[in-house]
Amino acid sequence: MSPHPLLLLPGLLCDARLWRDQLDGLSDIAAGSVADLTQDADVAGMARRALDAAPPRFALAGLSMGGYVALEILRQAPERVTHLALLDTGARADTEEQSRRRRGLMALTRSGQFKGVTPRLLPSLLHPDHVEGPLGQAVRDMAERVGRDAFLRQQQAILGRPDSRPLLPTIAVPALVAVGEQDILTPPELAEEMAAAIPGATLARIPGAGHLPSMEQPQAVNALMRQWLGR
Numbered sequence: 001m002s003p004h005p006l007l008l009l010p011g012l013l014c015d016a017r018l019w020r021d022q023l024d025g026l027s028d029i030a031a032g033s034v035a036d037l038t039q040d041a042d043v044a045g046m047a048r049r050a051l052d053a054a055p056p057r058f059a060l061a062g063l064s065m066g067g068y069v070a071l072e073i074l075r076q077a078p079e080r081v082t083h084l085a086l087l088d089t090g091a092r093a094d095t096e097e098q099s100r101r102r103r104g105l106m107a108l109t110r111s112g113q114f115k116g117v118t119p120r121l122l123p124s125l126l127h128p129d130h131v132e133g134p135l136g137q138a139v140r141d142m143a144e145r146v147g148r149d150a151f152l153r154q155q156q157a158i159l160g161r162p163d164s165r166p167l168l169p170t171i172a173v174p175a176l177v178a179v180g181e182q183d184i185l186t187p188p189e190l191a192e193e194m195a196a197a198i199p200g201a202t203l204a205r206i207p208g209a210g211h212l213p214s215m216e217q218p219q220a221v222n223a224l225m226r227q228w229l230g231r
Contacts, residue, residue, distance in 0.1 A: 002031075003027070003028070003029055003030050003031040004029060004030050004031065004058075004059055004082070004083075004229055005030075005031050005033075005054075005055040005057065005058040005059065006026070006030040006031060006032040006033070006058060006059045006060075006061065006229070007032075007033060007035060007050065007054050007055075007058045007059070007060050007061070008022065008023070008032055008033065008034045008035070008061050008062075008066070009034075009035050009037060009050065009060070009061065009062035009063070009065075009066030009067070009069050009070055010034060010035070010037055010063065010065070010066050011063045011064030011065045011066050011088075011211075011212070012064060012065045012151070012154050012155070012158065013118070013121075013139075013142060013143040013146050013151055013154070014063070014064075014066075014142050014146070014212075015034070015038075015142050015145050015146055016034040017138060017141070017142050017215075018034075018063060018142065018212065018214055018215060019032065019034055019061075019214055020215075021214065021215070021218030021219075021221075021222065022061075022214055022218070022221060022222060022225060025218065025219070025222040026222060026225060026226060026229070029226065029229055029230075030059070030225075030229060031055075033053075033054070035049070035050035035053065035054070035066075035069070036049065036050075036053075037049075037050070037065065037066065037069060037154065038146055038147075038150035038153070038154070039150075039153070040153060040157060041152075041153040041154075041156040041157055042156070042157050042160055043068050043069055043072045043157050043158075043160065043161045043162075044072055044076070045157075046069045046072070046157060047069050047072040047073045047075075047076050048076065050069065050073060051073060051076060051077055051080070054080070056080065057080050057081070057082055058080065058081065058082065059081075059082050059083035059084075059085070059228075059229060060073060060074075060081050060083065060084050060085070061084075061085035061086075061087065061176075061225065062085070062086060062087070062089065063087040063088050063089065063212070063214060064087075064088050064089050064185070064186060064211065065089075065154060065157070065158055066087075066089070067086045067087065067088070067089025067090070068089065068157075068158065068161045068164070070084060070085075070086060070089075071086075071091065071164040071167055072161075072164075074167060074171065075167060078170075078172075081173055082173055082174075083173050083174045083175070083176075083228060083229060083231065084171060084173050084174070084175045084176070084198075085175070085176040085177075085178070085225060085228055086175070086176070086177050086178075086191075086194060087178045087179070087213065087214065087221070088178070088179050088180055088183050088185070088186050088191075088211050088212070088213065089186055089190070089194075090186045090190035090191075090193070090194065091163070091164040091165045091167070091168055091190070091193065091194050091197070092163055092164075092165065092190070092193075093161060093162065093163045094158070094159060094161075099159055102155050102158065102159055103159075105120070105121075105155065106152055106155050106156075108120075109148055109151055109152060110152070114147075114148040114151065118139065118140050118143040119140075122136055122139060122140075124184055124185050124210075124211065125139060125185070125210060125211045125212055126139065126210045126211070126212060126216065127180065127182050127208060127209055127210040127216055128182075128210075129208070130210070130216050135212075135215060135216060138215065139212070139215075165193075165197065168194060168197035168198050169197055169198070169199065171198045171199065171201075172199065174200070174228060174231035175195075175198045175200065175201040175202065176201070176202050176204065176224060176225070176227075176228040177191050177194050177195040177198065177201050177202065177203050177204070178191065178203075178204040178205075178206060178213065178221070178224055179191035179204075179205055179206065179213075180205075180206050180209030180210045180211060180212070180213040180216065180217075181205045181206060181207050181208070181209060182208075182209065182210045183209070183210050183211045184210070184211070185210075185211045186211065188205055191203060191205075202224075202227075202228065204224050206220050206221065206224075207220075
């Protein structure tokens with residue numbers, strides 16, 4: 001049987017490194033590709049660009065901001081999606097407090113302090129055990145590659161995203177909702193809310209992970225995605 005096409009959507013300030021271990025670990029069953037979410041300042045534009053580059057039909061996995069784009073892809077082209085995985089994301093729009101923090105980071109970036117953004121974010125992105133060392137450096141390196149201008153576009157897109165909760169009950173493909181057990185940015189309650197609203201969804205908490213379990217606990221994520229793709 002030929003590998004299943006799999007479209008992977010990165011989070012804010014992330015690139016293909018976010019999904020490196022899934023691209024490798026699932027290569028026997030999935031033909032993976034990573035969408036470019038750095039060019040657009042709205043979620044709808046990100047989704048259109050990803051769809052333009054995607055195979056005719058594909059399994060879809062998004063982490064954090066990538067999850068927002070995944071839900072928008074389902075709005076634009078539900079007939080093309082065979083499976084849906086939402087990792088460390090939520091269906092709600094930003095709270096006022098979240099929007100305020102986001103605009104603060106954007107102001108810091110515009111003032112020329114982009115390099116200061118990632119150290120501020122790292123403790124929210126990674127399990128405490130992973131902030132210092134190779135994983136923390138890998139996240140810093142991703143942020144440098146994505147860069148200042150793309151960061152501002154991505155934050156603008158996230159600020160303008162819709163509330164996707166009304167969409168969830170209409171999802172009719174095999175769905176996986178997974179979250180790092182120590183995720184403080186999109187905590188497990190948001191995953192529980194989505195899984196409860198998506199018919200037949202599988203919910204998984206990933207121990208030893210914060211907001212980036214695909215990097216922090218790749219074997220656990222690969223096992224979950226292997227089961228999901230087999231549904």
